[in-house]
Every structure is written in structure tokens, then in C-alpha cells.
Amino acid sequence: MRMNNIYKPVVDIIKKGKRFLVASHAHPDGDGIGSTIALAKGIEHFGKEAVMFNADEIPYNLKYLPYSGDVVSKIGANDKFDAVFMVDCSQRDRIGGDVAKMPREQMGKIVLIDHHMVDNPECDLLCIDADAAATGEVVCRIFKAAKIKYTKETANLLFTTFVVDTGSFRYSNTSSALLKEAAELIDAGANPWAISMALDESNPPSSIKLLEFVLQTFELLFSGKVGALVLSQQMLIESGAPVDVAEEFINYPRSILGVEVAILFRQLKSDKWKVSFRSKHDVDVRKIAAVFQGGGHAHAAGCTIEGDLAVVKTKIFDEVQKHLGT
Numbered sequence: 001m002r003m004n005n006i007y008k009p010v011v012d013i014i015k016k017g018k019r020f021l022v023a024s025h026a027h028p029d030g031d032g033i034g035s036t037i038a039l040a041k042g043i044e045h046f047g048k049e050a051v052m053f054n055a056d057e058i059p060y061n062l063k064y065l066p067y068s069g070d071v072v073s074k075i076g077a078n079d080k081f082d083a084v085f086m087v088d089c090s091q092r093d094r095i096g097g098d099v100a101k102m103p104r105e106q107m108g109k110i111v112l113i114d115h116h117m118v119d120n121p122e123c124d125l126l127c128i129d130a131d132a133a134a135t136g137e138v139v140c141r142i143f144k145a146a147k148i149k150y151t152k153e154t155a156n157l158l159f160t161t162f163v164v165d166t167g168s169f170r171y172s173n174t175s176s177a178l179l180k181e182a183a184e185l186i187d188a189g190a191n192p193w194a195i196s197m198a199l200d201e202s203n204p205p206s207s208i209k210l211l212e213f214v215l216q217t218f219e220l221l222f223s224g225k226v227g228a229l230v231l232s233q234q235m236l237i238e239s240g241a242p243v244d245v246a247e248e249f250i251n252y253p254r255s256i257l258g259v260e261v262a263i264l265f266r267q268l269k270s271d272k273w274k275v276s277f278r279s280k281h282d283v284d285v286r287k288i289a290a291v292f293q294g295g296g297h298a299h300a301a302g303c304t305i306e307g308d309l310a311v312v313k314t315k316i317f318d319e320v321q322k323h324l325g326t
């Protein structure tokens, strides 16, 4: 259920303060970065200062986003803010870098802007709409509550968050409310084809080499209900591809008829693995990820797990099997 009153306290904090920090999770995606920049521009609309932060570099296919070059990855040791907005991320640790280390008294109020349900949020104010398709949709509601008009730039930023988190308006989170909002964004200057070209049709040739390596690891398990892929550090080195190009690889196992759960094991360090899950129908992969201290949504979730790949796979597959039903 959408409750309008979750937005007003956010607007009040913006109106009261002078200087803000907006930050999202490290290894950012289009929703995290698009929401970060759009919210910062909304804050600037009131003549206030908004510093945009991400611990990691902006992925190559998101550099087209307006003002993406203004996102900083360092914060001065004595920098103080009236509030810190954590967007698409409920834990300071996942933001990482200087924000994770910042003394709490320099952060002012911590405000969480998200569309993920969270168990132990580290914040003073929650602005979470679990029905929103993207954090960008929550930012749209903040704009509405604050009576901020979309500019061409904020329209393109927010439209990007929709495209990324709905798989180009295909997933079950594609609601009529979202499409109405998307229509407003187009009226304000969002350019769907330019956004899709930048996101999906700007890959380097090395991405095909990496895909070739990853597809060779394809496994089909549990009577064809689970499909899995592995992406190792060695494959990244040999292909020369940036890791961001692999963002959509998990869609290959999911695309197979009968596969209910798709899994991608991505090597972070020698024995540390990021495991991503996607499901089609009834399997709630957030519950699977939660067993390994991860999170996400019913149809898209992830966790990080340490160990030898064979051991990691066994642990994950055993857990997934429990959720497959009969």
C-alpha cells in the first residue's frame, strides 16, 4: 500500500537543512546511481547543497547519465552534513568507503530511501515503498510531495532507474502506476531509445569473449528447474572485459523453458563469491539469499559467501532445492 505520509518527513528534512550527502551502495547499478543523482538535483532545486557519493567508479554504461561526472568517491575527514540520504541501500557498510568510516555525529539525520524491505535499518527515518519498482520511483514520489518539476536531466535519470529495475518494463514489478510515471518522464524529456542504446548497446567487444567463457560453465540441475553459471577472476583477466558487462548474464539461464531459479556465482576474491539469484514464478529468492545474510526481492536477490567454489555451490544448491517445492 502506498502511504503518502512517508514522503513529507523527507521533504521537511530537505527544507530544514542546508547541506546533504546522497549515497548509494558500492558497485552501483542504474537504480542506485540514477536515484542518487536525481535526489541530489531535487535537493539543489531548493537552493541547498547536495554532495553525491559512490565508493566505486560509475560503470561504463551509466556514464551517459547527466551529472555522473560530479559523483565523488572521497569525502573530507571534517565534512559535516545536516542529513545523509542512503538510497537503494540500507547499510553503511554496503555504501563503503569514506561514508562507512564517517563519524556518526558528522552525518546528521540518516534517511533511508528504498524499495527493499529491510530488517535492521541503520537510520533515523525510513522512506520505503516495497511496492515501488525502483528506488527511482520512490524518488519520483518525493519530487511530487516536494512539488519539484522534472527537468530533462532528472527525467532521464529517473527513467533509467525504471528501465534497469524492471528489465525494460518486463518484470512483474511493472505496474500501471509506474507506466504512468514513465509517461510523465517522457513528457518531461526522457528519451527511452537513447537510454536503451547507452545501457544495452554500448558493450565493448571483450564482453562477447567473457560471455563465451561464462556460458561454458552452464549447468542445469534439479530436473531442469535450476540453471547456473560461474564467472571467475581468471575469465575477467583473459577476456579483458570490465565486470559490469556481466550484469545481465544471469538472464541466459533464466531464459530457458522450465528454469525456475537462475544463479550466477561471481568470484570476488580467491575464495569469496557473490551469488545472484533470479526466479520466474513462486520461488522467493530473497529467502534463499537471507539464509546467507543477503537480501533483495522475491524475484531478484543476492548474497556473498566464502569458500571453495565446489563447497559454495553445494551449500547454495542444497538451500535452493528446499525452496523448489514438488
Ligand SMILES: [Mn+2]
Pocket: 031, 032, 088, 115, 133, 134, 135, 165
Ligand atoms: Mn533498486
